[in-house]
Amino acid sequence: MFKKGIAFITAVALVTSGIVFTPSNADAAVNSNQGSNSWKLVWSDEFNQTVGQAPDTSVWNYDIGHGSNGWGNNELQRYTDSTNNVYIADLSSDSGSSDGRALAIKAQKEGSEYTSGRIQTQNKQYCKFGRIETKLRVENGSQSGVWPAFWMLGQNYNASGNNWNGAYGASPWPSCGEIDIMEHRNAETQVIGTLHWNPSTTNYEHVYAGSETTNSFGAIDTIENWHTYAIEWYEDCMKWYVDGICYQTMNISSEQMDEFQRDHFIILNLALGSNSSPFTLNQTVSANFTNATMYVDYVRVFQGNDASFSIKNKKEGIAQPETTTNRFSSMTSINNDGNMHNIGQWNYLFAGSWTGTSGYYKGGTDLNDLEVYIGSNNNASEEWGAQLKTNALSLNAGKTYNYSISIESDKAGAEVLLKNDTDGIELQRKTLTNGKNIFAGTITSEKGNAELIFALGKVAAGTTLKVTDFTISDSSGEITTKAPETTKVSETTTKIAETTTASGNKPEKPFGLVVNCPSDNTISVVWGNVVGNLYNIYIDGVKVKETVGCAEYRFEGYSVGSHTVEVCTIKGGIESDKISGTVNVTGKDEITTKAPETTKVSETTT
Known part of the structure; x- marks a missing residue:
């Protein structure tokens, strides 16, 4: 408080x-x-x-x-x-x-x-x-x-x-x-x-x-x-x-x-x-x-x-309360870090940092069995703030298929987009009703597979969605794609620093850079932390901080106008690719740009 x-x-x-x-x-x-x-x-x-x-x-x-x-x-x-x-x-x-x-x-x-x-x-x-x-x-x-x-x-x-x-x-x-x-x-x-x-x-x-x-x-x-x-x-x-x-x-x-x-x-x-x-x-x-x-x-x-x-005051022999269950006790909390997470046949992305979406899920190992609860959504105008995406479905390139997917919703009014993410083709938009909502139509994959993605960012907080009856069939009605036998991918929600990127020679780059001007001639820099990583900070191409942990850093003495801030991970003397942002500094025109010592600004409290 x-x-x-x-x-x-x-x-x-x-x-x-x-x-x-x-x-x-x-x-x-x-x-x-x-x-x-x-x-x-x-x-x-x-x-x-x-x-x-x-x-x-x-x-x-x-x-x-x-x-x-x-x-x-x-x-x-x-x-x-x-x-x-x-x-x-x-x-x-x-x-x-x-x-x-x-x-x-x-x-x-x-x-x-x-x-x-x-x-x-x-x-x-x-x-x-x-x-x-x-x-x-x-x-x-x-x-x-x-x-x-x-x-x-x-x-x-x-x-x-x-x-x-x-x-x-x-x-x-x-x-x-x-x-x-x-x-x-x-x-x-x-x-x-x-x-x-x-x-x-x-x-x-x-x-x-x-x-x-x-x-x-x-x-x-x-x-x-x-x-x-x-x-x-x-x-x-x-x-x-x-x-x-x-x-x-x-x-x-x-x-x-x-x-x-x-x-x-x-x-x-x-x-x-x-x-x-x-x-x-x-x-x-x-x-x-x-x-x-x-x-x-x-x-x-x-x-x-x-x-x-x-x-201080322990009560001896106190009666123990009864254990109660709740509607989420059989569900798993969603990792809303803005990355795609695999849970079997389905993947999800919830962008807590820019839409405030969060929630719980159950199932996902079968295309016909996924339940998602939208716990919070602070920006329901951004349809990509919450996403459900299938694994790649194997189809014949150029062949047309019929698809049918049921999404049961306990709230009405939200618009949901269905898209073939592989080809970038929008398949259908539907305003949800209370009850079963059937997404049905045809799909032709030019690349021989399809990743179907639902944009759920407009779904209101407090809504439960259940995906069932997922089928893709050819013109004869034969189901050609169904939930294949897979091993459930275990999801970890603790983000640990990776030693290198897929290329094998650079560390994982930072994420979530935010730069602003909190006071006259001052630049504030903050980014998302990855456990175990250290970082270098550059302003206008000049290194101003080296091998530091994740923090908010403030740099004073910068001139009025636009400045570029870059942050990279440093590991074993090797820098990752940089993330960058620009900030428009306001304040006194006579200040000369320099790379000052960084300070933590104290918060005045009582």
Whole structure:
């Protein structure tokens, strides 16, 4: 929640998917190699206190007021300890509630101001390692500017502290460490998980990594429905979950990330962004905003028996919750890195970085059996933001075939394009109806095979598509192409650096270069990270950084006008092909172009 206006990406992030949390009775330590199967519930607040009253003050503290600079984020709301904003709510008529009661944090307009609530457990309940989980929904939450969060700060946090070495004494942010388990903004159909820390022990530095740097978001249908959000926190890595599905894993074993080897306390709040709040993309509440309410069914902590686990107030003999299943437990999280991934007879591409698409899939080893859930889609005007593509189908060159493919959709209205990608020929456009949609026609392959591709980028978030009845036949009606016998290709969603390219003599080139001018006479450079790679940076043909890790770098002192930025991978003294971008620098005309020392720009927070 301390965010994020000019923060920096310098983390090695490993992204995995498809992991379901299922408690069992086997012993497990705190390293991710042992897993979480033995972890048991050791503490919870089920928020089943008296309706209309405050939550348990032996556990929860209140943060009050506007904070400095709108809690460091130019937020609108004033936090209070009033039961108008924070109270136990009666949800006996809500079938999704576990026991008919929940914590309510209500953001509302009161006269000319906005009020809300933020509660936290500093000095009262804190822990190190384990699974920290909540179940919540936000009524009226899909509004511009609405920003619910479930997160943690280091127990040693002190806003007035001056000890940048977080291992000793009271430490300011981010030396204390911050774990964002779940944040949501505006009307998006995805949630965000992030870590913040300070790699320096002597001065302020802010580094963050997570969903917005890895393009790994947790897919939801809407924040207004119940979902569970959790982390599994090991000594070597952090894993983020939505509804039991792991959507992101981050390595935290670096000595520069020792914040995450210490106790953290829990925070729940509902903020309102302003038109100067970067996290809400500078979106604020509308003029007719009246209220939004975050209902929290519970907060739970699960841990194992290893001595490395710690928690302030462990509850002995606590009843274990029943394990529940969800609609995605049998599906696999989609890797939305913008690359094509093979899953057998089908391939998919989801471009999280430029359309925000994400989701889950099941099947794919057979042309007649593929189910895809579109979890999020932030740019439904870009039809190629999500794609399904067959492997090459063997046809006779020049011969005409009949094709028929059924796509069952549970939502109507999206236009879907079918194309023969091999020959670049558009076959059909169809607006989906609720139910089965038959794509049928003729296809003539000039090259002797065909890769059929569906452009799904216009399909709305929350839509499930099922592909069945896939046939290609000749004029006699004989099926000439069907799902052949294949071995399922195992997909890895952790991107590891390749030693060379296919040519065998150059490293893999970088991807995702973004350059801009964040302030006068300054160039900002950031790109997508590949685990294990180092990079060189050039500006206008001059090497300005050599063998550096992935980060956002800022270069000051550049003249007004257009400049070319290039980044390449460097391995064994060999450079990859460069990716390049241009930036139009603004500022003072009298500045002379040079290759300056790079600096990380600190983020001012409170």
